[in-house]
Amino acid sequence: xxxxxxxxxxxxxxxxxxxxxxxxxxxxxxxxxxxxxxxxxxxxxxxxxxxxxxxxxxxxxxxxxxxxxxxxxxxxxxx
Numbered sequence: 001x002x003x004x005x006x007x008x009x010x011x012x013x014x015x016x017x018x019x020x021x022x023x024x025x026x027x028x029x030x031x032x033x034x035x036x037x038x039x040x041x042x043x044x045x046x047x048x049x050x051x052x053x054x055x056x057x058x059x060x061x062x063x064x065x066x067x068x069x070x071x072x073x074x075x076x077x078x079x
Contacts, residue, residue: 001019001067001078002018002029002037003017004017004018004032004037006051010071010074012068012070015069015076016053017068017078018037019064019065019067021064022060023061023063024039024043024058024060024061024062027042027043029049036048036049036057037050037064045060047059047060049063067079
């Protein structure tokens with residue numbers, strides 16, 4: 001799973017939780033650079049995703065699956 005803090009504040013909208021599996025070849029996503037989630041692992045194809053999971057640059061054509069973020073006090077839960 002990829003968990004990104006998008007903004008300050010202790011509310012679910014301040015976070016994005018996405019699958020860490022690239023939708024192109026099933027590789028594990030390798031990093032976060034320039035505001036994009038990057039697949040630069042052994043697959044080597046270089047797909048990039050926006051923080052909402054949508055494809056920013058192919059060859060991937062399918063968005064990353066999203067998880068739900070909930071916050072109760074100081075506890076963040078992803079389901």
